[in-house]
Amino acid sequence: MSSLSSNVNLNQTPARLFWLHDEALAKPDDYRAGDKLVYLWDANYFAQQAWSLKRRVFIYECLVALKAEIYVGQPAEFWPVFLAQQAQSLGQGSEPIVYVAAALDPVLQAWLATCPSEVKLEVTSNPSHFLLPDLQPTRLKRFSHFWSAQAKALGVPAFGRSNGSSKHKRLRKHQ
Amino acid sequence: MTHQALSLTPLPLQFSQREELVAQVLALSPDLTAMDDDPVASCVSDIVGGADEAAMALQLWPVADYGKTRNYLNGAVSGLSPYVRHGVLTPATLKQACLVQQSLDEAQKLLQQLSWRDYFHHLAQLNPADLWRDIEPYKTGFVASDYSAELPADLMRAQTPDAFINQLIEQLYTQGYLHNHARLYLASYLVHWRRVRWQAGAQWMLGHLLDGDLASNNLSWQWVASTFSSKPYIFNLDNVVKFAGQPHTFDLSPAHNPSLAASYETLQRQLFPNLGGDHV
Structure with a gap:
């Protein structure tokens, strides 16, 4: 995040630009009133993914619920023009930062990468990707290997139940 | 590739009924309009996108029954996966919702299922090529x-x-x-x-x-x-x-x-x- 200069009113925090995509159809955790949520509707991207109408409708409905700004275009041509138009209203100076959540899907990753290099893109972690984002597994040959480590990190028994009083807790709930 | 005219005018967000929104999406999808006469291509799900719908479904989910009934086709599965896939909900939110009603032990089955997703994502990040190629030979007697x-x-x-x-x-x-x-x-x-x-x-x-x-x-x-x-x-x-x-x-x-x-x-x-x- 760009630092604030001493003569800027701290109560007028600059609005930020969040680039939403199909793995991040939510307000960021640190969203503030005035921030912009922008979604780029690229028909070629959808065609490449070969997604059905029902999936596209679902995505559009999510965007409507977010009151996101939906624009038609491709990243390469859209962002430079849009940022030039928005620079003053965003109050971030001449080079606004575009915040975008990380993507996992290779097609989506490639599409995001078509954003021109002159655009200041800041990739943020995506909380929807992993239950335990910090776990760095070393054994992935089979799920059982992974689950042993994940279960330990979660504090649950990998197999069966622990010797605790879970049965009693369950009975208590039904009384 | 379809040429799309760049427009700095945002698309509409208000529709009087769902059919209008569907028509809007169809108009934005030239690859689908080519399949206009295909009844499969024109289907729209009863599952509605949006954070409110996700929150409602989460609230209605009988999570306490999940562990015992999840393998049954009418079991108490959440049905929330479309919202998780698209980032509307996070796996952590599902875990928290589960732990409001259950102990960690009781939540084990849900956490295990969420962990399958983590596992697949870790694998895919490590070896993206494995997403489309056979990781191992078939063990079916066929090649x-x-x-x-x-x-x-x-x-x-x-x-x-x-x-x-x-x-x-x-x-x-x-x-x-x-x-x-x-x-x-x-x-x-x-x-x-x-x-x-x-x-x-x-x-x-x-x-x-x-x-x-x-x-x-x-x-x-x-x-x-x-x-x-x-x-x-x-x-x-x-x-x-x-x-x-x-x-x-x-x-x-x-x-x-x-x-x-x-x-x-x-x-x-x-x-x-x-x-x-x-x-x-």
């Missing part, structure tokens, strides 16, 4: 070239000889959602009964599922196919009857499901004649 790269026409039309399979396909087409067990049944049928490469089925399912996630979908197909597991996953009609739950709307009569109405021993001989012995 990859024995499998068709094309989907059978009767399957695409939901007109296979097996009524249950057709009902699953119709649900996939109309709702863009299937219970996980149903996905396994359908994948198994396509790969092992119809001897189609898992890649063709995975691509087909990805296109229709609202929650289609490349890593979870494709690696699950590989698990069914046996290119990412020690043996092929198969099922029979008795298994479907057991897990259909009551009441259900599936046609599970043996006469209407001739390919599935057999013992595992018989199916193994029919589906994997090169294997011999009891491998399934």
